[in-house]
Amino acid sequence: MNNDTSFALRVLKERCTGCGLCADTCAYNAIKFADVPEIDSYACRLCGSCVQACPAGALQISEPETGKTAVPQEETKGIWVLAEVEDGCLAPVARELLGKAVVLSEKLHHDVEAVLIGGNVSACASELIAYGARRVRIVEHESLAAFIEENYACELVRLVRECRPEILLVGATPRGRGLSARMAALLQTGLTADCTELDIDSDTGLLLQIRPAFGGNLMATIKTPAHRPQMASVRPGVMKASEPDYSRSGEVVYADVSKVSSDRRIRLIRETVEASCGDSLENSRIVVGIGRGVKSLDMVNRIREWAARFGAVVAGSRAAVEAGLIDAHMQVGQTGHAISPDLYIAIGISGQIQHTAALAGAKKIIAINPDRTAPIFGIADYGWAVSAEEALSQLTAGGL
Amino acid sequence: MKRYIVFLKQVPRSTRVEIDPVTKTLKRSSALTQTNPDDLHALQAALDLRQNTGAEVVAVSMGPASAEAVLREALQYGADRAVLLSSPAFAGSDTWCTSLVLASAVRRIGDYDILFFGRMAIDGDTAQVGPEVAGQLDIPQVTCLSSIHEVKGNWLVADKKAGSLLQRVEIETPCAVMVSRENGELACPTLSGWRRAQRQEVIRWDEGDLQLDGKVVGLYASPTKVVSTDVPQTAKEIRWLSSGSSVAEIIDKCVDSLS
Structure with a gap:
């Protein structure tokens, strides 16, 4: 048992009514209940179930004294969508992400931008503009023709560091998941997996990343207050693409690819694409x-x-x-x-x-x-x- | 000798939980736990490869004190050593902070060839921690490993699958591979493995052992913050139908609006 007062979950003993709901709720057996709850900080995962269960508000997960007001130092701009291309065609999730990004931009007043990466992808730019991108950034190089996560992550991280987007959305596809996680590690920022809804917090302007938790029984709302970009992967098929408008105009920007090199630690021997049913x-x-x-x-x-x-x-x-x-x-x-x-x-x-x-x-x-x-x-x-x-x-x- | 490090997570036995309609909180009948299924397959892949190449297999878990159980199981399956990363300072870590702790443990263990991760954990479903550790350590990764073909010196020949895309790659070690349940059958722990595991110690490291400042991990340091959890609003107004013809009408209307 640990009575460390610095542990984030605290018991306000004067409020406790002794009902014991907290101990019943804890999935990790971290609460022993005598007269008041005692938290085992070695077992507690700070999931917050007990805080929600307590009808008297006797359990609190305290905010750190510093860090609550921490905001990113640098200026950031743009809601970015990483547009996945498969076999020369835009993945459907790219259109869905753009549809949502446009809705977010109405609240946040940032431009919606799409990023294309690959060996020969610029043909998809006009479609991205029709689906809502104000600007399409293209990272095109022959050594990016094959999908190698290390190469893609390296180039995309370079572009993100240079342009500093506020938000970066990725499809939670088999390719997008591994790639986005590697990028988040390199960018030292948060990434929320498999979101089913996104919104903008009207007070703070932060991206609200909403995803199923506990096997879909609860919906968790997650924020990334102090790290940029705010990254989220989004489940394909959940969000709606808007109607394309091919009369829209947009800017196409080619990223500098003079420094593109392929990671020598990975060699592609062969590649096949399965017929997708x-x-x-x-x-x-x-x-x-x-x-x-x-x-x-x-x-x-x-x-x-x-x-x-x-x-x-x-x-x-x-x-x-x-x-x-x-x-x-x-x-x-x-x-x-x-x-x-x-x-x-x-x-x-x-x-x-x-x-x-x-x-x-x-x-x-x-x-x-x-x-x-x-x-x-x-x-x-x-x-x-x-x-x-x-x-x-x-x-x-x-x-x- | 080669060294393979396998990461295992203790997860709830069932994610099938009920919501109390009054208090709107989770009702979990019991707090039974298990080793995350994909992680056992990661362990199996490491043990299989050890048969061909010879290697020390180190099992690592991050979690509460009770997570020692998954490491005991790993020792019974045949892991050579087990390390538990446990500290109140780690509680509430998101995937970024978790991968920082794991990457620090990898550095402390040192001289490794391959990191084996399960593709995703059944309690979080993020599939992020493996690729994030690879990113933190700047080593190449095989996301969604299908099979390990062979090991040639410092190179691993592996098949990977990203949706419809199948690739065979040669990848230089040290590297990280993500293994899933589709990777084959699990062997059973043997009696001799069980006996050996009885005598083995599980090493326990906290933030001090990993030379980490407690302030850079855990709830406060995590880039992502859970601000609320809510019961999904699914209650819709439903219209009850009484015949096939009313179903047909709705379908007709939908077909008309699509054409």
Whole structure:
């Protein structure tokens, strides 16, 4: 037990009512409860659950005396979007990030800028301007043709140090995650992974980085007060791209690439691009999702035929994948794809948080499940409380 | 002799938690913990490679005193040494501060060839700490390792996968690799491994041992600050339907608006 008064979590004994909620809430067994809570500072991770649980305000995580007012020394400007290019085409998440960056810029009054990096990427600049970039910075060099994280991080860090953006947004894609983390380490700044929402704090002008925590049961809001740029990676498929406007004008700036060199510690031997099956899912406007309530492959086939009538793609929950009803690459959920269709039709899906977390961007949701208390109805716009079998016979009988 | 360092994190056994509807706080039925699954695969990858190349495998964990359990497990699997990085000064560290502590431990251990990380932890889902340590140490990284092909002197030949992009690279050691559950099967700890682990000590280092100022790590020093946590607002007004024809109507309307 540690009674170190310098530990950030403090107990205000005079406020404690002795209810013990704090000790029940602690996931790390760091609170022993006799009459008042005693904090084991070697076990506590300062997650803050107990502070929120205490109805009397007897637990506080104190702010440091210095540092609270710390602000970055240098002047920073611009909301930057790192625009990922795959196979010569802009990754969809780049358009989504620009859509959000434009919304942020209305509150923060900074220019939206996009950064392109690669061997031959400048053709994408006009598309970025159409989607909202006021300025496109291009880092183009033949030695950047292959995606080598060390080379990309080195050049992007050089550009960030030179131009000092206020905010840097990256897609939380398989490439973006590793690259952005390496960049954050080199830039000595904070990086919030996998955000599902971003906003600007109206008091401080700081970027509010909102992401699921504790398996999606809570949403955490995170700030980067004293380090720049404020970096966040954003989950693909969650934010909405705005309508492109090809009449917009924007500036294209080529970065100085005279110092580009490739890291001698990495040699690319060969590279192949797998045919990506997931794209059709992430870009589909209508998606039918099936879950464990769909009992047989025969039913899946009938759902496929029905969905094809209105051009929908059939995907599934993890339970459906595990039951062998649908391929793993068509899984919607935390460990599969996040999607943002205009219409999502969930058939026989109970709606575990791991599944619904990936539907944050869906415009309308129809849920079909015989159990009226199923969590899927909590996020649905329309509910139909029937079994998948009954639903299917009615839907296919009517013709569409 | 080569030296491989493996990083393991103690995580809650389940991230499936309930929210108390009245107090809006987490209800965790128990505080059971486990070793992060990807990290065990990182350990396995290091032990497999040791069979071919010979090496000392050092297991490292940062966390509360209870995290010694994951290091005991690593010793049972066959790690040669285990180091626990534990101090109240480390509590509340974000990924940047965590990677600073881990990088300092790597420097203290010294003379290493490969750092093995699990790709991501199931309690944080950030997948950031491995690449951030590589960045802090300025060593090359293999994010999303698919397999280690061979070791040729100071070079590692590895396959990596970033989404649809598959690459085979030669990468000079020292380097860092991120391993995931897709990397294969775990062996089981053996009885002899279990016996040996009983006799081994877990070394414990705090900020002083790492020559770190306590003020540069932990909650206060972390660049990112959690300002609030809220229960997601998911309660929508729902309209109940009673027939397939009303579903068809909604679909029709949607198809019309798209065309």
